[in-house]
Amino acid sequence: MLNDKKVLFSGMQATGNLTIGNYFGALSNWIKIADEYETFYGVMDLHSLTVRQEPAQFRKRARSLMALYIAAGLDPVKNCIYFQSHVSGHAELAWILNCFTYIGELNRMTQFKDKSAKHADNVNAGLFTYPVLMAADILLYQADVVPVGKDQMQHLEITRDIAIRFNNIYGDVFTVPEAYLGKSGAKIMSLADPTKKMSKSDENLNASIYLLDKRDDVIRKFKRAVTDSDNEIRYDESKPGISNLMDIYSCATGKSHDEISAEFAGKGYGEFKIAVGESVADILDKLQVEYDKILADKSYLDGIIKENAQKASYFSEKTLRKVKKKVGLTERIK
Numbered sequence: 001m002l003n004d005k006k007v008l009f010s011g012m013q014a015t016g017n018l019t020i021g022n023y024f025g026a027l028s029n030w031i032k033i034a035d036e037y038e039t040f041y042g043v044m045d046l047h048s049l050t051v052r053q054e055p056a057q058f059r060k061r062a063r064s065l066m067a068l069y070i071a072a073g074l075d076p077v078k079n080c081i082y083f084q085s086h087v088s089g090h091a092e093l094a095w096i097l098n099c100f101t102y103i104g105e106l107n108r109m110t111q112f113k114d115k116s117a118k119h120a121d122n123v124n125a126g127l128f129t130y131p132v133l134m135a136a137d138i139l140l141y142q143a144d145v146v147p148v149g150k151d152q153m154q155h156l157e158i159t160r161d162i163a164i165r166f167n168n169i170y171g172d173v174f175t176v177p178e179a180y181l182g183k184s185g186a187k188i189m190s191l192a193d194p195t196k197k198m199s200k201s202d203e204n205l206n207a208s209i210y211l212l213d214k215r216d217d218v219i220r221k222f223k224r225a226v227t228d229s230d231n232e233i234r235y236d237e238s239k240p241g242i243s244n245l246m247d248i249y250s251c252a253t254g255k256s257h258d259e260i261s262a263e264f265a266g267k268g269y270g271e272f273k274i275a276v277g278e279s280v281a282d283i284l285d286k287l288q289v290e291y292d293k294i295l296a297d298k299s300y301l302d303g304i305i306k307e308n309a310q311k312a313s314y315f316s317e318k319t320l321r322k323v324k325k326k327v328g329l330t331e332r333i334k
């Protein structure tokens with residue numbers, strides 16, 4: 001509890017350009033629940049280092065991600081939006097928690113297996129201990145809830161296990177966090193292969209709609225989206241392409257699947273795809289206007305970055321001090 005509110009922590013890695021999967025699956029849910037909690041949303045730049053980054057481009061991307069959080073509707077005064085690397089407590093607590101995490105546990109992480117297969121030339125120790133840094137992110141703020149997609153559930157489980165293990169030895173130090181799966185539970189699939197998740201690291205640029213895509217590209221990509229050939233707009237497991245487009249249209253307009261089927265009864269896929277494209281492009285147009293404004297105002301963004309780093313540091317220090325004392329590290333003399 002902080003200021004009588006439960007604490008919420010979440011974040012995204014500053015790798016790749018965000019897609020509408022990240023938006024409908026994560027960001028837009030964050031905004032819906034932000035008021036109910038004391039919130040911390042990190043730009044997880046330390047996590048991004050597990051994969052090789054080009055420094056200048058990486059720096060730009062991290063700033064861009066922060067601007068996107070705000071452009072999407074997170075008020076940076078009410079929500080502590082900050083860079084993970086600006087709060088040294090993340091790395092410090094991660095080290096301590098490394099000493100409370102077993103290699104066997106980390107070996108079971110499916111993301112590690114997937115990513116080490118994908119980056120076989122750079123299977124570094126950071127990739128292996130990625131979940132421990134994520135546990136540190138969450139436990140540092142004593143978070144009660146963590147909104148994450150299904151793919152991150154395993155990391156949340158290990159975070160809970162580490163917290164419980166630590167508490168069993170040292171008493172009630174950490175709040176044991178719960179996952180918060182969005183109500184809509186939207187999982188947006190690739191436009192090129194609707195059996196695969198839409199992902200910002202997909203090599204096929206037509207598979208994903210990026211938040212910074214221009215209107216014409218958005219419409220063009222939706223027109224080309226892979227669908228079946230029966231031309232009926234119906235939500236059905238055997239029609240993953242159309243079902244995915246219905247999910248996207250539902251996220252963009254708030255309409256139910258039944259309402260969408262009724263709206264497009266007797267109409268073809270061509271007309272439906274354009275409607276989906278328009279509805280998404282409308283949202284992205286607005287978001288991009290805000291995004292450009294935020295990035296253009298350097299001192300505004302710098303001010304937020306500075307203040308929120310201080311705010312996050314203040315809260316994280318409280319936990320870190322307690323943890324250091326509990327494990328028996330010698331207190332610094334000031």
Ligand code: ATP
Nearest residue numbers: 012021022025026148149186187188198199200201
């Ligand atoms: P990468 O391709 O780099 O692994 P990603 O696009 O899968 O990235 P993440 O950075 O792993 O995205 O995830 C950020 C957040 O967005 C997570 O909460 C994740 O669950 C959510 N998310 C990512 N892709 C989708 C999707 N297609 N549908 C719904 N939610 C998604």
Ligand code: LTN
Nearest residue numbers: 009010011012013044047134137
């Ligand atoms: N691994 C997460 C990003 C992330 C995160 C966190 C999410 C890093 N630390 C702490 C929630 C809480 C991902 O979505 N890829």
